[in-house]
Amino acid sequence: MFFKSSKINEFRLWGLLLTMLGMGLMVLGTAGIVFWGQSGKVVAAIGLVIGLIAMLASLGIYFWAGMLSTSAVQLECPECHKLTKMLGKTDRCMFCKTILTLDPAQATVTAEQLEQQQASGVSSQS
Numbered sequence: 001m002f003f004k005s006s007k008i009n010e011f012r013l014w015g016l017l018l019t020m021l022g023m024g025l026m027v028l029g030t031a032g033i034v035f036w037g038q039s040g041k042v043v044a045a046i047g048l049v050i051g052l053i054a055m056l057a058s059l060g061i062y063f064w065a066g067m068l069s070t071s072a073v074q075l076e077c078p079e080c081h082k083l084t085k086m087l088g089k090t091d092r093c094m095f096c097k098t099i100l101t102l103d104p105a106q107a108t109v110t111a112e113q114l115e116q117q118q119a120s121g122v123s124s125q126s
């Protein structure tokens with residue numbers, strides 16, 4: 001988790017970032033032809049290819065997020081009483097970012113403890 005938001009929102013954010021990156025690269029690549037003429041075509045080609053890959057990757061992420069959200073549990077947030085979706089056993093509310101859990105063993109864990117758990121989990125993986 002790079003951002004303090006729910007997992008579905010984070011997937012959407014990454015998809016959006018990749019789309020922006022892809023579009024930016026394609027525009028920059030095309031601008032390369034205008035600025036550098038013949039030699040800019042190589043830059044344009046590279047930019048277009050990388051941009052296209054980024055766009056395809058973002059499409060994949062959107063698709064994946066869509067698949068995940070169909071299997072997500074829908075529930076009413078106990079904090080803000082809005083209808084939210086959660087993935088896995090612990091996730092944050094999409095609206096107020098409260099950490100929610102389905103696991104009774106983790107229900108008494110505070111936000112700080114959970115962040116420590118996640119931080120130690122990340123460091124042991126790498």
Ligand SMILES: [Zn+2]
Pocket residue numbers: 077078079080081082084093094095096097098
């Ligand atoms: Zn909430």
